Amino acid sequence: MSDHRFVPAGSLVPSPFCPTGYQRRGSTCYAYNTSGRTFTNTKSYCSGLASGDMAATRDSTELDAFSEITGGAAVWLGGKAASVDAPMQWHPLKSTLAGVNALTNGPISEWANSTMLPRQSGYDCLSLPSLTPASCSTNKRALCVKAADAGCPAGFLRSGSACVYASMAPATFSAARASCASLTSELYEPREPGLMLHVRSLVATINSGDHWIGLQEKYPGDFRFVSDHSSPLFSFFDESSGVGPISDGSSSGPCVKMAANGQLGSSDCDDQKHFICLYKPRPLCPAGFVSFGETSDCFYHMVGSVERSGAQARCAALGAALGEIRETDTLNSFRTWHGNTASRLWTGVTDLGENNKFTTSDGLVPTLLPWGTGQGGDTSLGCTSLDRNVVADSTCESSAADGYLCVHSPGAYRVR
Known part of the structure; x- marks a missing residue:
């Protein structure tokens, strides 16, 4: 179930961080459409609009925010009874990221039950204004939601919460670092085991050979990340999946390469190899705060x-x-x-x-x-x-x- 305690601030504005058809308000993207549709058709409409979801609310402040967006019009929310006259549930098409105003297959809150207007038999879907039960076959407007995406630069591919660039041409280690810097990114440093598996599979679809990554030998046998000279925690890597520590047997230089199977090895820094750049969208969190990637909190x-x-x-x-x-x-x-x-x-x-x-x-x-x-x-x-x-x-x-x-x-x- 997605959590959305926070209400997006400000007005709806166009944003490159939202899919086509959506506008941004705070950290959430909204698409408001004035055409009338049944509940089921609205659900399909939102799903077809960049895999969006129907909006849901858990408190009065969010409800007021929705009213501001829709101007108090009759709009479907993602609340629906599982069967005729059964309790209302939030019922969008699929799970959503936390921090987005959409919920999945959970009962509406105590607040929503107490706020909901009197319900007639057969009125099994929930709508605006207020929290109004209505016949699901009635035509109402749509309010779709998605998480705002910080976006990837041109030429980069999305990999989880990061953006990855695999070079088409080989270069030396220093030239690879410079190329990544020119793309406002850094030579990829394998700090997160889960992300490394994604990067490996993504890069393998572009180039099947070795790629420079951001590790270099600082002292004999002591490999460090090039950005801050910190030591990697290779014990986190799953060696059974081919993602493991630098193989001593392949050491022939102070710079580190990653093979298509994820195995790390070292090589002469003047060798010509493809390389991987990593760009992490500018964090939306204040200094000192941490985001886990699967939530906007x-x-x-x-x-x-x-x-x-x-x-x-x-x-x-x-x-x-x-x-x-x-x-x-x-x-x-x-x-x-x-x-x-x-x-x-x-x-x-x-x-x-x-x-x-x-x-x-x-x-x-x-x-x-x-x-x-x-x-x-x-x-x-x-x-x-x-x-x-x-x-x-x-x-x-x-x-x-x-x-x-x-x-x-x-x-x-x-x-x-």
């Missing part, structure tokens, strides 16, 4: 004991909010990034308003609250912390956490 992790209210204030000072991770994939990505070390981090979920009724700082019921064993039922504790991939209830004092997690959405604001 940016995360900031701070270590140090502080009361929850102090952590909340510090996140606000960074233009962020004390975080709630509302998606299992994001939680898993955070755990991978943060490591498996025990560390209790304040979250934005509490039951300070009403005992044992846990809500986010927006007053919403959390869609993901993975309680640890024996947690979530204490009658006196009001705050929660995240420890690896489970949540615990606790006091709000500084001794109950070792740090905190702030979440920021680029180009967006959050209503407190």
Whole structure:
């Protein structure tokens, strides 16, 4: 299920970061079409428009934003009952990236249920204005959404969150570095095992030979990345897939090449080889924040004991909010990034308003609250912390956490 706590700020504007037919508002691309269609046809229309999805909303601020975009017209949302008179669910065609205003196969929130206008029998689809149940065969306008894409420069191919360029002509190692720099990129450095597998398969479709990459021997047997002279963590690579450490047996020079099968070896730097350039779109995250690539949210992790209210204030000072991770994939990505070390981090979920009724700082019921064993039922504790991939209830004092997690959405604001 995609999470979209943040409401894109500003007006709709044309943007090279959105597909044809979409305009950008914050970090989300919207396509508003005034032609009337049934719910099913609207779903197909959005899917055909650069694989977009029907819009969905979880709070009143998002609903107001949609009203601004559509001018209060009758527009389909992605909410539909699974069967006649069954509860409404968000029901776009496919899963979407987090941070986009579209949800997948999940029940509408408690807020949406309480806000939805009275529903007549057979009115099994959800629409604007407000949250209005309607017959799915009625004709209404379309509001489609997609994640804004930072885009790849001309000649580069998309590989996950990065852009890859494979040269058509060979060059020496130094000439390869210069060519990449002229393309506002760098000679590819294999820092991420998953990305390396994508790069390998992508480059192999263009050239099947060896390619220079951004590794060079600094001292005998000590290979470093050329951009910052840091050491690669080859232990992360999957040698069974042909992606492994530099083979000592192939060492014949201080510069590193990658074969089509992903195996790394070294060669004389004056040899002529194809090369790989990597361009990462300018990050939308503020300095110090990290994005995992599968979400438009940016995360900031701070270590140090502080009361929850102090952590909340510090996140606000960074233009962020004390975080709630509302998606299992994001939680898993955070755990991978943060490591498996025990560390209790304040979250934005509490039951300070009403005992044992846990809500986010927006007053919403959390869609993901993975309680640890024996947690979530204490009658006196009001705050929660995240420890690896489970949540615990606790006091709000500084001794109950070792740090905190702030979440920021680029180009967006959050209503407190």
